[in-house]
Amino acid sequence: MSILYDGTIQSGVAILKDKYKLSEGTISKFLGLDITTLDDDYLSNYTNQTNHAEYALPFLAGTLDATSDDAKLSDVIDGFMHYFDLSIEALALYAEITPAEMKNFISDPSSLSIEKKYHMGMRFMLLHFVLKESYRVEAD
CATH class of the missing domain: 1.10.260 (434 Repressor (Amino-terminal Domain))
Incomplete structure (x- = not known):
């Protein structure tokens, strides 16, 4: 069963782990934030890194496959x-x-x-x- 990207960092991270078999360390480097300390309330501590992660994840988690x-x-x-x-x-x-x-x-x-x-x-x-x-x- 594949995970659907719902726009959250958590779902994007789950896809990167499941579909692309990326480690937490690699994902953290891609997104510029430590995903091991990311909780459900990450938006209350919004940073430039969080903004980058939200920008990059749609591409990393599926858009790459969506176009020719x-x-x-x-x-x-x-x-x-x-x-x-x-x-x-x-x-x-x-x-x-x-x-x-x-x-x-x-x-x-x-x-x-x-x-x-x-x-x-x-x-x-x-x-x-x-x-x-x-x-x-x-x-x-």
Whole structure:
């Protein structure tokens, strides 16, 4: 029987333990809080770490499986365009594809070969990792 995510930290933690077989230590590192001391009244002691856990858990506990890989890659591209005003040409250059291929991918993800999508995904994953602190600056 699978556990359903109900929006609470406790249910998210239970899914991470059950479905992904993560240890309490790993989950605590993911969420930035000690899950062994988390009680049902965690909202009365709300912190930035609690906020991060509530933001991260929907993704970690199920959203990852809820969308296609093409949709995830499209969302990353949308994020780059929104947060950093990256043009289609710049994104194409980072992905090592032509601007026409990037435009086609945006309108029809099946237009790009799996090899090119893999290459683009790997490059964008690294770019996202390098820029992750910049997302936080925008949010502040």
